[in-house]
Amino acid sequence: MDQIMKDTRDIIFPGMTHWQHPNFFSYFASDSNSAAVVSELFSKTFSNPGFDWKSAPATTELETVISDWCVKACGFDAKFLFANGGGGTIVNTISEGVFINVHSAKKRKMEELGMKPTDPQTLKFVGYFTEFAHSCFHSAFRHNFVYEERMIPADYNTETK
Numbered sequence: 001m002d003q004i005m006k007d008t009r010d011i012i013f014p015g016m017t018h019w020q021h022p023n024f025f026s027y028f029a030s031d032s033n034s035a036a037v038v039s040e041l042f043s044k045t046f047s048n049p050g051f052d053w054k055s056a057p058a059t060t061e062l063e064t065v066i067s068d069w070c071v072k073a074c075g076f077d078a079k080f081l082f083a084n085g086g087g088g089t090i091v092n093t094i095s096e097g098v099f100i101n102v103h104s105a106k107k108r109k110m111e112e113l114g115m116k117p118t119d120p121q122t123l124k125f126v127g128y129f130t131e132f133a134h135s136c137f138h139s140a141f142r143h144n145f146v147y148e149e150r151m152i153p154a155d156y157n158t159e160t161k
Contacts, residue, residue, distance in 0.1 A: 063090050095136035102127065102140040128152055 050059030064082045067090065071080045080086035091097045106125060109115075115122055126148040127141040133151075141149055 066090060094134060095139065098134070098136050099140040099143060102137075102144045102146065106144055106146060123147060126150055130154060 046059075048056050048059050050056035050063065053060040064087065067088045068081050068083075070088075071078075071086070078084055080088075089100065091100065106122070109125065110117070110119075110122060113121075123145065125146050127137070127146040128150050129137045130152050131154055138149065141147070
């Protein structure tokens with residue numbers, strides 16, 4: 001164990017970007033805080049892959065409670081609470097969230113147009129992204145069978161509000 005700790009300190013740490021350092025703001029904000037540490041401790045203790053309610057009812061119920069906490073903490077309207085037909089899901093990564101959003105948008109559009117998943121017209125759907133979009137958008141489009149992509153250039157003459 002001493003050798004592992006020494007190698008970690010001498011070999012790994014010096015060449016590492018410290019993403020979780022509270023003063024590191026280059027790519028994504030740090031999620032290392034006391035609440036994150038405690039939640040990770042509980043998460044690893046239970047180590048329960050919550051695929052769906054049947055496989056992990058307690059995990060799924062906890063996710064709905066925490067999602068509602070987030071709604072309240074952010075000051076969103078009550079319509080976003082699970083009890084009122086709203087709700088959401090907690091995902092592990094930005095890429096997962098983008099994938100789910102692309103999938104949901106495609107599904108909603110198919111329902112609106114009365115299309116089935118096997119309809120060849122679904123292959124004509126177009127995914128839009130800005131020039132500042134993360135590369136995970138391209139992957140999310142491909143994995144959702146959205147093969148046409150169009151970039152929306154930024155308007156540098158418009159003030160962000």
